[in-house]
Amino acid sequence: MLFVQIVNGLMEGVMLFMVASGLTLIFGVSRIVNFAHGSFFMLGAFLTYQFAPHILPGTMLGFVLTVIMAGMLTAFVGACFEVIVLRRIYHAEELLQLIVTVGMVMIMRDVVRVVWGMNDLATAIPDAMSGAVNVDSYWFPIYNLGVMGIGLLVVVVLWAVVRFTRVGVLLRAATDDRGMVALLGINQAYIFTGVFASGSLLAGIAGGLAAPLGSINFLLDTTVITGAFLVVVIGGLGSLSGAFAAALAIGVLKAVGVLYFPRAAMVTAFVIMAIVLIVRSFKARG
Amino acid sequence: MKYRMYVATVAIGLSLVTGASFAADPILIGYVGDLSGACGPYNDGNLKATRIAVDEINASGGLLGRKVELKVRDSKTNPEEATKQARESIVVDKADILTGPCTSSVLLADAAVAQEHKKLLWNSIGTTHRANIDFGNRYVYQSVANSLMEGRALAEYAATQKSWKRIATIGLDYEWPRQTIEMFKQHLKELRPDVQFVNSVWPKLGESNFGSYIPVLLNDKPDVVFGVMFGSASSNFIRQGKTYGMFERTKVFTYASTYLLKALGNDIPEGVYGWTRSPFYGIKSPAMDSFVAKFKEAHKDFPDDESIAGYDSMMQMAGAIKLAKSLDPAKLVDALAAQEYVGLRGKVSVRKLDINAYAPTFIGVTKKTPAYSFPILTDLVRIDGERVMPSEVEVARMRALAK
Numbered sequence A: 001m002l003f004v005q006i007v008n009g010l011m012e013g014v015m016l017f018m019v020a021s022g023l024t025l026i027f028g029v030s031r032i033v034n035f036a037h038g039s040f041f042m043l044g045a046f047l048t049y050q051f052a053p054h055i056l057p058g059t060m061l062g063f064v065l066t067v068i069m070a071g072m073l074t075a076f077v078g079a080c081f082e083v084i085v086l087r088r089i090y091h092a093e094e095l096l097q098l099i100v101t102v103g104m105v106m107i108m109r110d111v112v113r114v115v116w117g118m119n120d121l122a123t124a125i126p127d128a129m130s131g132a133v134n135v136d137s138y139w140f141p142i143y144n145l146g147v148m149g150i151g152l153l154v155v156v157v158l159w160a161v162v163r164f165t166r167v168g169v170l171l172r173a174a175t176d177d178r179g180m181v182a183l184l185g186i187n188q189a190y191i192f193t194g195v196f197a198s199g200s201l202l203a204g205i206a207g208g209l210a211a212p213l214g215s216i217n218f219l220l221d222t223t224v225i226t227g228a229f230l231v232v233v234i235g236g237l238g239s240l241s242g243a244f245a246a247a248l249a250i251g252v253l254k255a256v257g258v259l260y261f262p263r264a265a266m267v268t269a270f271v272i273m274a275i276v277l278i279v280r281s282f283k284a285r286g
Numbered sequence B: 001m002k003y004r005m006y007v008a009t010v011a012i013g014l015s016l017v018t019g020a021s022f023a024a025d026p027i028l029i030g031y032v033g034d035l036s037g038a039c040g041p042y043n044d045g046n047l048k049a050t051r052i053a054v055d056e057i058n059a060s061g062g063l064l065g066r067k068v069e070l071k072v073r074d075s076k077t078n079p080e081e082a083t084k085q086a087r088e089s090i091v092v093d094k095a096d097i098l099t100g101p102c103t104s105s106v107l108l109a110d111a112a113v114a115q116e117h118k119k120l121l122w123n124s125i126g127t128t129h130r131a132n133i134d135f136g137n138r139y140v141y142q143s144v145a146n147s148l149m150e151g152r153a154l155a156e157y158a159a160t161q162k163s164w165k166r167i168a169t170i171g172l173d174y175e176w177p178r179q180t181i182e183m184f185k186q187h188l189k190e191l192r193p194d195v196q197f198v199n200s201v202w203p204k205l206g207e208s209n210f211g212s213y214i215p216v217l218l219n220d221k222p223d224v225v226f227g228v229m230f231g232s233a234s235s236n237f238i239r240q241g242k243t244y245g246m247f248e249r250t251k252v253f254t255y256a257s258t259y260l261l262k263a264l265g266n267d268i269p270e271g272v273y274g275w276t277r278s279p280f281y282g283i284k285s286p287a288m289d290s291f292v293a294k295f296k297e298a299h300k301d302f303p304d305d306e307s308i309a310g311y312d313s314m315m316q317m318a319g320a321i322k323l324a325k326s327l328d329p330a331k332l333v334d335a336l337a338a339q340e341y342v343g344l345r346g347k348v349s350v351r352k353l354d355i356n357a358y359a360p361t362f363i364g365v366t367k368k369t370p371a372y373s374f375p376i377l378t379d380l381v382r383i384d385g386e387r388v389m390p391s392e393v394e395v396a397r398m399r400a401l402a403k
Helices: A002-030 A037-054 A060-084 A094-116 A142-164 A166-176 A178-183 A188-213 A220-235 A240-260 A265-285 B002-018 B040-059 B079-091 B104-117 B130-134 B147-160 B175-191 B214-219 B231-243 B258-267 B286-299 B305-324 B329-338 B392-402
Strands: A132-135 A138-141 B027-033 B068-074 B097-099 B121-123 B140-142 B166-171 B196-201 B224-228 B251-255 B273-276 B361-367 B376-383
Touching: A002 A037, A002 A138, A002 A142, A002 A166, A002 A188, A002 A220, A002 A240, A002 B214, A037 A060, A037 A094, A037 A188, A037 A220, A060 A188, A094 A220, A132 A142, A138 A142, A138 B231, A142 A166, A142 A188, A142 A240, A166 A178, A166 A188, A178 A188, A188 B231, A220 A240, A220 A265, A240 A265, B027 B040, B027 B079, B040 B068, B040 B258, B040 B286, B040 B305, B068 B079, B079 B097, B079 B104, B097 B305, B104 B121, B104 B130, B104 B140, B104 B175, B121 B305, B130 B140, B130 B392, B140 B329, B147 B175, B147 B224, B147 B273, B147 B361, B147 B376, B166 B175, B166 B214, B175 B224, B196 B214, B214 B231, B231 B251, B231 B258, B258 B305, B273 B376, B286 B305, B305 B329
Parallel strands: B027 B068, B027 B097, B097 B121, B121 B140, B166 B196, B166 B224, B224 B251, B251 B273
Antiparallel strands: A132 A138, B273 B361, B361 B376
8 A cells, every 4th residue: 555655646746846847947047936837837727628629539649739739838828928027027026026926827817717717627538548557456547657657758858958958058057147147148038038938838738737637727726836836945946856856755745644644644745845944944054 | 077977967867766766775785705716616606696586686676675785795715815805894885794605614704703793694505513503603594504414414324325334534624524524423323333434534625636545545445435525626536536446446425516516527427426405406396497497597507506505595584584674683583583484495494593494415326317418416315404403402512512
């Protein structure tokens, strides 16, 4: 049973990472605490719901194309938000940036409510991935395993891009020292827009992948954002590998917690965060 | 500038003309409901039906010679917000009477404000027995089965299922599920000492991923999983349950309101045991038929349980106001208890002791039928409030304990 819960926890952890990766990426480079990240996740889910019946419904290929399209459109909305609004407030104080992204949360929520209504919507799992793998008497849903696979793929791709490509070098440089990158004659504006769009793309894809697993409704934004922030804070703001480790740890600890301390399972993640923050504050003091 | 003057004059004139039949100030109903947040869809159906009822009341001459008006405020499925909005409804809007809370925690918050300002609050969605029974709040009318009655009614049903011997429970970790599961357990242990409760899990309110809960629930090989949750948590639990083969491996007994059945459609398997409070399809009466037709015409949809309860309780309250010839809470409570009210749910009388309706609980099994595009609960068993209401002695004991 412990093993089963660890696998279940890993599945949830990878999903958490998918959401948190975009958030930490954006923070790392632009230092924007993007509360609207959950809203982009929600948008991805709704767009998947919208496109799914029209693109080879029920098939694997159709679903993959649907999610990619939903992700790209979300990325486009994210890029527009960055170009039109965020770009003007990078130098403003954090509070102002916070208000702007929270404002975006409210705008997106109302737009979603107007377009799709308040009721719970749903989209089906592609036929090839419904069903489960049985090990002993335990069932592992194929879809969840598939999502875990895609999530791990995203991890590898992200890592490879950051580690080996020129874009990655610039990203790391921008995370470390923005001024230096500017001095080297690189147009920061492109980097920021690109990073925000990529972060939104990740959120959109995560939303699309999560869509068949549950209800799609206008509350998804806040449902998701708390967990994502937990991961980002525990993992170290802006650190992708940290976020990955934190997401897996939270997922597994929660699942194992349900098994042993059913009433306390929900607080485990917050306990970890408290410990991490306390330890960090000691380290910072030296 | 002149043009505006004309418009203003016309507007004032019109309001005088149209308002002429209602000489006095309107009776203001403060509808403080959870229009946004997790409860949004439930309050939506409730408010729509309440509006239909108010229109009917006004069409037949209003109440006490006064027009009835609804003033709506959003408590956002949040107890702090509810306290603020309920206060403003009374103090700023000058509401005479309140309704609208959805979650049990918002209900408790609203109830405290109603008591503080001595205004009657009636509830037709949320269920907790703590306000009107434990705390003895004389300003809250509970028009649907409270969590104690519901928990007991469900236990009565479960006791008749001989094959249910091992029961696992899952409840969202807040007021209503905690109370309902506790009452269910207590009563079922009395009725069927052979029943054994195995694992119980408590996801937080707002949980969307049940992947780590379902395997734990199934691990003890329960005969039935008893679930107390609502809205998207319910539908997520059912959808994800399917991927874990939950419905092949155990029976499931959960809250299955009309809203949930409509939202899930064919995603909810047949053979799920479900309970609900006022299903339009489960109560046959001319009054129900005409209400369903009216609702469908206005909103192109079947009414939810919360709609039926909203309309029913509004009409019941209107009757009580007529009988009491007053808006004074104590007099209204007397009138509620004295009145012989027959509404959409049939005859539902009110007990003065705890201002609680003898409201029914409906339990059945999901099945697809040709009549509706979504599965409904069939083989419905109706358990009336009379069977499960706590006795006067019990109420006294609960109140003593709460002090």
